[in-house]
């Protein structure tokens with residue numbers, strides 16, 4: 001029986017990632033070498049492709065040892081301490097922080113940069129240790145409280161004002177649950193403000209992605225193991241189509257999954273390159 005294999009046209013890199021990769025490729029075409037602080041995108045196959053062109057991924061510890069070089073900052077953004085370190089070491093920054101993340105950093109900084117007596121507790125709904133979250137916490141001299149779910153709300157003092165923000169790639173539903181819970185626990189008359197800072201490049205995809213997933217017997221969701229956006233979007237696909245499999249690349253396809261499926265959908269995260277989804281398609285067609 002003929003198989004129909006379709007790639008979701010809405011899946012793939014968001015503009016923040018496209019811009020970061022474009023900046024890296026421009027520099028690599030000119031000089032053949034560029035440092036990047038952390039994975040440029042949470043996709044090891046794409047990182048490998050760019051490494052082949054001369055991109056070198058470094059850690060913060062390695063950055064401290066470098067001097068007089070160019071370093072690209074990826075779309076997730078960085079805390080102020082990174083810019084200070086670069087300045088000390090005469091490092092030229094190619095800043096690819098996504099404008100959406102940059103705006104969020106500025107908003108958090110504005111909430112924090114008020115007189116200490118007026119300052120609310122800055123609460124960030126996000127993943128502890130995630131690069132974007134580190135960049136956000138850095139705007140508050142490390143004082144922001146990061147929570148991953150409502151169970152962690154005990155860290156917050158409900159008798160004091162709260163300003164709640166979200167990491168750009170978190171789920172809207174999770175954010176709404178947190179707003180509701182904080183609202184219930186706030187002491188009467190204490191100010192609570194919440195700012196929906198979830199990137200619509202991600203949240204708008206959910207509905208379309210679910211429609212796509214529902215329309216196929218089998219869905220292969222392609223995303224790197226480190227992509228938090230990938231995990232969120234995969235969960236949404238799995239919710240409407242339990243026959244959804246999460247794979248990093250074509251090598252992880254188990255031919256047994258394909259079995260009797262006649263309609264196979266391929267989709268991915270905002271960090272999934274199009275070429276990787278194409279490879280998955282060709283692998284299926286060759287089985």
Ligand code: SF4
Nearest residue numbers: 014016098100168199
């Ligand atoms: S998901 Fe949104 S905020 Fe994050 S890099 Fe992409 S466009 Fe920017």
